[in-house]
Structures are given as C-alpha cells and as structure tokens.
Amino acid sequence: MYPTELSSYDNHPADTSTQLYMVGLNNALMIHQEDLLGEVRNALDKINKGTYGICEICGENINEERLEAIPYTRLCLECEEEKRPDPEIIRNMRPNEELVIDAPFGRKFLNKQEDDEHEGIDILNDLMKYGSSDSPQDMGGYHDYEEFYTNKIDKQGIVDEMDQVSNEEYRKQVD
Structure with a gap:
C-alpha cells in the first residue's frame, strides 16, 4: 500500500x-x-x-592499490583475511533461537531412537483408523480392512491377549 x-x-x-x-x-x-x-x-x-592508510590492527601501512579500491578500509589485506571467519564454520552455524523453537518449526522428525514424540506419521496413522479414501485394494498386500488398519509393531489398542485375536484366526477355524 x-x-x-x-x-x-x-x-x-x-x-x-x-x-x-x-x-x-x-x-x-x-x-x-x-x-x-x-x-x-x-x-x-x-x-x-x-x-x-594505517592498519588498525597491526599498525602497518595499507597498500595503495587497496586504498584506491576501498578508500574507507581500516585494515590491511593480511589482517582482513585473518579477521574473516572460515566459510565452513559460517555454513554450519545455526542461530541460537533454533535450540528453543518447538514444533512445527524446530528440530522435528529427527528419526532417532530417542525421538518418540507423537509426530506427523503417528497422527496420520491415528486418523487412518477412522477411514480414508483408500481401501485395501488401493494399498497392495492387504486383504481386508482389519489387516489394513492394524499396527502390529506398536500393538496400539491392545490391552490384553484377547484383543490380539483377529477375524483371520476365526476364519481358519471355520475353514
């Protein structure tokens, strides 16, 4: 505006x-x-x-060519190069603020063993239990909905041994 x-x-x-x-x-x-x-x-x-034309660090005279190129310079070329930080260090530096920023902007999704927070994929899995536009036929390898929405690794929703019994086991008894 x-x-x-x-x-x-x-x-x-x-x-x-x-x-x-x-x-x-x-x-x-x-x-x-x-x-x-x-x-x-x-x-x-x-x-x-x-x-x-005198260097503020070492006290030596600054080269005339340098003064012609940068008339307001305070340092000779040698002191300027010593003072300049290593580009590799600058590239790897991150602001201190990033240490305290929390999700979704912080250091999230680290894929480490100790990183067991409830993350995006966990939320997606929780939501998928209530359904989506995908069906077992869209996602290869699944035969029915029961198998499609279970999490056999984390055993989510299993309180006792009876909760682990699936319709698949009942089907085997009938057949």
Whole structure:
C-alpha cells in the first residue's frame, strides 16, 4: 500500500507483498548507505589526524592499490583475511533461537531412537483408523480392512491377549 492509498482492500496479495518487499529492500539499502557514509566519515577523520592508510590492527601501512579500491578500509589485506571467519564454520552455524523453537518449526522428525514424540506419521496413522479414501485394494498386500488398519509393531489398542485375536484366526477355524 502506497502512502497515498487509504485502503489495501482492493489490492491483490501479490501486489501487497511486492510493495512490502520493496519497502524492506529500500530500508536495507538505506542502512547500507548510512554505514558506508559512517566509514567514509571515519576515513576523513583519519586524514585530518594523519593516520589514514594505517592498519588498525597491526599498525602497518595499507597498500595503495587497496586504498584506491576501498578508500574507507581500516585494515590491511593480511589482517582482513585473518579477521574473516572460515566459510565452513559460517555454513554450519545455526542461530541460537533454533535450540528453543518447538514444533512445527524446530528440530522435528529427527528419526532417532530417542525421538518418540507423537509426530506427523503417528497422527496420520491415528486418523487412518477412522477411514480414508483408500481401501485395501488401493494399498497392495492387504486383504481386508482389519489387516489394513492394524499396527502390529506398536500393538496400539491392545490391552490384553484377547484383543490380539483377529477375524483371520476365526476364519481358519471355520475353514
């Protein structure tokens, strides 16, 4: 929504999100320009003090080619490279906030033995017990609904031994 508009009621969501993106981009560019202006002012102060072109870490003179390329630089190339963190470390770093974020945004679905929370597949299995558009014929290997919705690994819903008796066992007795 531009400042001249009174309402965003008739705007398409894509237009609104484009405008939001542009506002964020303009803010980022403005902050970058302000930071750059601060660096230039710092370089001008160093010229007035007579310390321009001297590395702030090692105290050596900064190469003239580097000063021509980046006039506001504070460090020589060697100190800049030592100060720069290893790209491999940066790539593997995750924000501290991720340690406390819980599902569905946190470290979920880890597939570890100790990860026994009630997860998405468990919820799907619980819902499938009440039915779905799939039938045993759609999912190969199942002959009837009883076999289709049981969970023989977790033995969900089994309280005593009689609960484990299935219609299949009764059918074998009749045949």
